[in-house]
Amino acid sequence: MHKETVFIVDDDASVRDSLSLLLSLQGYVSASFASAEDFLSALQPDWRGCLVVDVRMNGMSGLELQRCLQERGPTLPVIVITAHGDVAAARQAFLADAVDFIEKPFDGKQILDALANAFASLRAVATAQEASVEATPVRSQLSTREREVMKLIVEGLHNRHIADKLGISPRTVEVHKARVMEKLGVQNIVELVRLADKGLI
Incomplete structure (x- = not known):
């Protein structure tokens, strides 16, 4: 876990397996958890990487896990996936600084693009503070x-x-x-x- 790892948290075993296979084929190291509680009980302060988490799970939801991690301070960037996307859930995810909010069924490119963004951001933060980019309101x-x-x-x-x-x-x-x-x-x-x-x- 000392390397950059993709942590998959989803109570659907088929989703965990398919994501793990996709990531391994792309050279990513991954670790899977069937629940938010399992992930939190295993979490170590020195873990580095990105979290891919489902919204609806038995027990703690993915959004609750995201909020819990955010309260602990700087932590793993989060990509939220869901089969039940709605505006409220998307807003909550982005307000908690989600990298992306991806609706199922998704293709591999969506996940890989989101991960590329997450890891690029991590590396930028590690080398220097991100420059504040002034965006023109549209x-x-x-x-x-x-x-x-x-x-x-x-x-x-x-x-x-x-x-x-x-x-x-x-x-x-x-x-x-x-x-x-x-x-x-x-x-x-x-x-x-x-x-x-x-x-x-």
């Missing part, structure tokens, strides 16, 4: 109505509720939603939430 690209729709989407409201709140039709909400995602260059709600939590919109 909210100015949106119309007033699009900003209203976007705000309610990020808050987790569904199209029908947004329509009721703004006094427009669900179809109009869908049109504004499509324009928002096109203008901001995002593919899904998770990416939109990520932008919002980084203060870019």
